[in-house]
Amino acid sequence: MAKERIVVGVDAGTTKVTTLIAEISRNNSVHVIGVGVAPSRGLRKGVVVDIEQTVESIAASVEKAERVSGYKVVSAYVGLAGAHVTSLNNRGVVAVSHPDRTISEEDVARALDAARVINVPSNREIVHAIPRHFIVDGQEGVRNPVAMLGYRLDVEAHIVTGAVTAIQNLTKCFHQIGIDVDQVVLKPLAASEAVLTDEEKEMGVALVDIGGGTTEIAIFVDGSVWHTGVLSVGGNHITNDIAVRLRTPFAEADELKIKHAYAFTRDVDPQEMVEVTTFGRSHVESVPRLAICEVAEARLQETFLMVQSEIKRSGYDGLLPAGVVLVGGTSQLSGIIDLASEVLQLPVREGTPHGIHGLVDTVSGSAYATGVGLILWGARYGDRATDMRSVSGRTARYSADTRRASGRFKGWLRAILP
Template sequence: MQERVIVGIDVGTTKVCVLVGELDRDGKLSIVGVGTCPSQGLRRGVVVNIDETVSSITAALDRAERLSGKKIASAYVGIAGSHIESENSKGFVAISPKHREIVPNDINRAIEIAQAISLPANREVIHVIPRGYVVDGQEGIKNPIGMSGFRLEVETHIITGASSSIHNLMKCVDRAHVEIEDLVLEPLASSEAVLAEGETDLGVALVDVGGGTTDIAIFADGAIWQTVVLGIGGNHITNDIAIGLRLPPAVAEELKVTYGHCDPEAIKPDDMIDLSQFMPDCNDLVPRRLLAEIIQARVEEMFSMVHEEIKKSGYDGLLPAGIVITGGCAELPGIVEVANRTLDLPARIGMPLGLHGLADSINRPAYATAVGLLMWGLRNGSLVEEEEYDPPGAPGDFKSRFGLLGRLVRAFFP
C-alpha cells in the first residue's frame, strides 16, 4: 500500500509551522514531520515583506522534509488577518418538476445563487460554507439530497478577504515551490482540531489568540455562524511589557513566555524576576506581580473585544458550550479565569485531539491551526500518494495556478 500524505502550512505572525501527516491503512492520521521557524515579513497576519516571508516558509518546509523524509509539493495553507470579513447569505431554487427529488445539482444551483453577493473589486471569496437547508419551509435540514419538495433554500456563510493580501500569501507559498491545495481560514482550521461535535451543536465560540491577531469563530446548531479576525494578539502583550518595564521587545517576549501570568493575585508579592538571566549586564529585579498586572490588563481588553463580537452575532447568552481558547497565548497561565470573568461563560483550553506519531511534540494550543489544516484536508480534500508528487515548475507556472483554481471551484460547489 502506497503512503498517502497530507501537509498543512500555518503562516502566522510569530511563527511558520509545517506539519506532514500520513494516513495509515487503519485510517489513522499520524504526524511524521514537523517544521517550525520564526516568522518574518508578516504583520497582524498579513504579508508585508514577500522575500522575508518566503525565507521563513522555506526554512520551515526544509525542516519538515528532513524530519519526515518526504518531498513537500502541495499543502493546505492557513490564512488570517484583519482584512478578513464574513456574512451570511441565502439562495433559493425551484426543484426540477421531473421528479421533485433534490439532487446534488439543485444544491449547487442554490449555493451559486447564495454566493452572488456584491463585492468590491478589491475583495475575493475565500469560503462559501453551507450552514443548513430549508425544503418547502421545513428548517433544520443538514442534507436534503433525496428529499422531495418544490423549493430548496440554502443558508451559507461567506468569508472574504482583501485580494492583495490573498494573492501576496499565495505568491509567497508559490515561490517556496509548493502548490496550494486550498486556502483555509485559520479559525476554521483550528476548530477542526479542538472542537467536539457536541460543542458545535450546543453553541460555542472558538477564540484563537495568535501573535498578531485574535480569530473568532462562532458555531451554533452544528454549523458556523460568524467569523471575525481582530487585529490584536500576543505581540501586543509583549509590546505592553516592553513599554511598561522599559525592556527590549525580545526580552519582554522571554519574560512573557517564562514568567507570564494573567492573574496578579496568584503571584506572591515578594516574587521577583532577575533580569540578568536575559541581559547579563543588567542586575535589576522586576516584581512578577507587576508583570502579571500588565498582562492581565491587555488580556481583559482582548476578551472584552471578543464579548462585543459575540453580542454582534446575536448569540450572547446562547452559547451553552462556552468558549474554547487556543493559539499560542492560550498557554498563558490564568487565561481561562480571565475569560470566565470577562465573558461570563464557561471556558477551556483547546488542545489538538486524536493525534498519533509525533503527537507529543505538537500537543499544544500553539499548533491547533496547523493540526486543523491537516484535518480540514482529510475531511474536505483528497490525499495524494507520495509517488504522485511532482516538483512544481517556476513560480507562477500554469499547473500550480490551474490546480488552485479547480480546488477553489470545488470549495464553492461541494
C-alpha cells in the same frame, strides 16, 4: 495502513510557521509523518508584509518537515488570517430541477452558488461558502437534502471574504518556493476541526485562538459555523508593553512574560521581585513581578472584551452553553482560562489538538491547533490530492475518492452531516 493520499498543511503565523505532512488512509485516519516548526518573520498581525522574509520562514519550516518525512512538498493547505477577513450569513434559493422533484447534489451546488451572490467589492474575494443548513419547501433544519423530495431548496450559508491582495501575497510566497496552494483556509475554521467536539458545536461554542499578532474567532451554533472573525491583538502586545515598561529587548520581555506573567494581579505578592536585563546595561536589575502581571491582566481583559463584542456583533443572541475554547500560544499564559471565564461570563477550557496519529508530540500543544486543523481539513474536505515527490526523485501521486466523485461541495455535505 492503506495509504490513500498525502495532505500538507502550512500555518504561517506571526511568530512561527508550522508545516505538517500527513498520510491519509482509506478510512480517513490521519497519520502525521513530517513536522517542521520555524520562527516566522515577514508577517504582521497575521498578514504578509515582507514577501522575502515570509518565503524564507515558510521554506525553513517546510524543509524541516520534508526532511523528517522524506517527501518533497509540492502543494499544501494554507491558513489565512488578518483583520481584512470578514464574514456574513446569506441564503441561496433554487427550484429543484429534476422532474420527479428528487433533490440532487447539483441542486445543492446551485443553491450554494446562489448564496455566494453577494455584493463583493472588486478588491475582495469569497474565501469560503459553507452550507450551514438547508430548507426544503419551508421545512427548516435539514442537514442533507440530497435524495429528499421537494420543489424549492434554500441553503443558509456562511460566507467568508478577504482582501484579494492579502490572499495573493500569501499564495505568492508559496509559489516562490514551488508549492501549489490546494486551498486557502480561514485559520480559526481549521483550528476548530482540531479542537472542538460535535457536541460543543451543537450546543453553541466559540473557538478563540490568541496567537502572537492576532486573535481569531469562530462561533458555532446548532452544529454549524455561525460567525468568523480576526482581531488584530495578540500576545505580542503584552510582550511589547512589558518591553516598554521595563525597558528590555523584546526577546527578554517575551521570556519574562512566559516565565512570570499571571492573569490576576490580585493574587500576586507586591513584594515579589524578578530579575531583568535592561537595555544598554549589562547588569541585572530586580523589578516587581506585579509590573509584568499588570500588563498581562490589562491586555487580556481588553482582548476578552473585544472577543465579547465580536460575539455580540455576530448577531447571535442566545447563550453559548458550551462556552469558549481557547487555543494559541497565549492560551498558555497562567491564569488566562479563569480570567477569560470571569470577563466573558462563560465556561472556558483550553483546547488541545486531537484527531491525528503518528508524530504528534511536537504538535500536541494548543499553539498547534491551526496546523493540525489544516491537515484535518485537507483530509476531511479536500477534493484535491496532494502530489508528492519523494526526495529520491521518484514521483508519487495519490488520488482521492472525493476528487473522482464530485466537486468540493461533496466534502462539505459530509462536513455538515451529523
